[in-house]
Amino acid sequence: MNAPINTPINTACSSTAQASTLMSATALPLPAELRQRVVVNSTLSAQIDQQRQAVQRILSGQDNRLLVVVGPCSIHDPDAALEYADRLAALSDEVSEQILPVMRVYVEKPRTTVGWKGLAYDPDLDGSGDMPRGIALSRELMHAVASRGLPVATELLQPMLAPYLDDLLSWVAIGARTTESQLHRELASDLSAAVGFKNATSGDVQVAIDAMQAAAHSHQRFAMDRQGRPIMQETAGNPHTHVVLRGGHGEPNYQAHHVRSAVNTLREAGQNPRLMVDCSHANARKDHRRQSEVMLDVLAQRQAGDANLVALMLESHLYEGKQALTPSALRYGVSVTDACVSWETTERLLKTAAERLT
Numbered sequence: 181m182n183a184p185i186n187t188p189i190n191t192a193c194s195s196t197a198q199a200s201t202l203m204s205a206t207a208l209p210l211p212a213e214l215r216q217r218v219v220v221n222s223t224l225s226a227q228i229d230q231q232r233q234a235v236q237r238i239l240s241g242q243d244n245r246l247l248v249v250v251g252p253c254s255i256h257d258p259d260a261a262l263e264y265a266d267r268l269a270a271l272s273d274e275v276s277e278q279i280l281p282v283m284r285v286y287v288e289k290p291r292t293t294v295g296w297k298g299l300a301y302d303p304d305l306d307g308s309g310d311m312p313r314g315i316a317l318s319r320e321l322m323h324a325v326a327s328r329g330l331p332v333a334t335e336l337l338q339p340m341l342a343p344y345l346d347d348l349l350s351w352v353a354i355g356a357r358t359t360e361s362q363l364h365r366e367l368a369s370d371l372s373a374a375v376g377f378k379n380a381t382s383g384d385v386q387v388a389i390d391a392m393q394a395a396a397h398s399h400q401r402f403a404m405d406r407q408g409r410p411i412m413q414e415t416a417g418n419p420h421t422h423v424v425l426r427g428g429h430g431e432p433n434y435q436a437h438h439v440r441s442a443v444n445t446l447r448e449a450g451q452n453p454r455l456m457v458d459c460s461h462a463n464a465r466k467d468h469r470r471q472s473e474v475m476l477d478v479l480a481q482r483q484a485g486d487a488n489l490v491a492l493m494l495e496s497h498l499y500e501g502k503q504a505l506t507p508s509a510l511r512y513g514v515s516v517t518d519a520c521v522s523w524e525t526t527e528r529l530l531k532t533a534a535e536r537l538t
């Protein structure tokens with residue numbers, strides 16, 4: 181028979197259970213502590229607010245520039261990320277009439293099975309999992325990128341991490357592996373930045389459209405406040421969401437017929453038909469060299485009149501390709517997760533896009 185609800189828990193039993201499962205516990209800094217240590221002052225806050233609005237105007241068709249979320253697949257070396265940010269900030273000035281570049285500062289990685297989970301989890305890249313340092317480093321890095329005048333993009337994977345970083349973000353991805361998750365849809369409904377929902381890894385776009393609908397709603401959700409207290413939060417709902425086509429099951433979904441089908445389904449669902457195409461992942465069949473092909477195809481579709489193609493994503497680093505994560509033998513500026521295009525290719529692609537959109 182079940183114990184009545186107010187029966188005291190058998191503590192001997194519960195501590196035995198704990199002893200067998202809990203290997204270690206380390207306190208993390210509070211979001212409020214890190215926000216005090218790495219401050220978004222009023223000037224930076226006004227800049228981020230403007231950049232969020234610029235992203236949202238593109239997504240709502242009020243600004244016909246192309247939104248390009250571009251940068252490393254993951255950040256493992258903050259110095260290389262800042263060199264990248266310096267180059268992107270300079271390029272951004274050159275193309276700003278036609279393009280709004282937003283830098284990928286991805287500090288969490290969703291894994292298909294297991295693997296390195298990103299700077300926030302393991303900044304020393306050796307499995308030691310120094311999360312207190314990883315979270316602080318992530319905030320410092322995003323702050324440094326934003327202070328260079330660039331809008332910051334990230335994928336939010338762990339909802340508890342959002343209060344440490346969300347004041348610095350101008351665009352957020354909910355990834356292919358979490359678009360269907362209610363918790364991530366609730367998180368999106370609380371964000372002030374625009375959110376792109378990726379189609380599922382299976383290629384299913386409907387889950388991303390469902391996610392937009394869910395995120396537009398107000399939710400009562402479990403959350404953590406800046407003092408680390410668990411709270412019941414009532415979210416406002418986020419009207420600034422869109423679909424990201426990233427291909428699925430190794431097959432692309434960026435071509436004109438895919439885009440037409442996604443746009444029609446979005447319209448039928450009464451959702452924003454403006455889309456982002458991710459030039460990487462299954463759209464590039466996991467071959468970074470194909471990202472250029474995808475980008476040029478999407479630009480051609482847009483030049484042919486498809487005004488719903490308002491945004492692109494590129495995985496790009498200082499140098500081309502990827503490398504194994506061997507901490508003692510890392511090459512500077514090369515991805516340790518998915519392969520990326522080089523800076524030279526990135527520059528050429530963004531300049532080509534700017535010329536074609538003039």
Ligand SMILES: O=C[C@H](O)[C@H](O)COP(=O)(O)O
Pocket residue numbers: 253289290291292293294295461517518
């Ligand atoms: O963008 C990054 C990867 O595609 C994603 O994190 C999955 O990576 P994995 O399949 O190597 O685990």
Ligand SMILES: C=C(OP(=O)(O)O)C(=O)O
Pocket residue numbers: 253286290335354355356357378426461
């Ligand atoms: C993990 C990513 O993408 P996806 O969710 O599409 O696999 C990513 O963009 O880093």
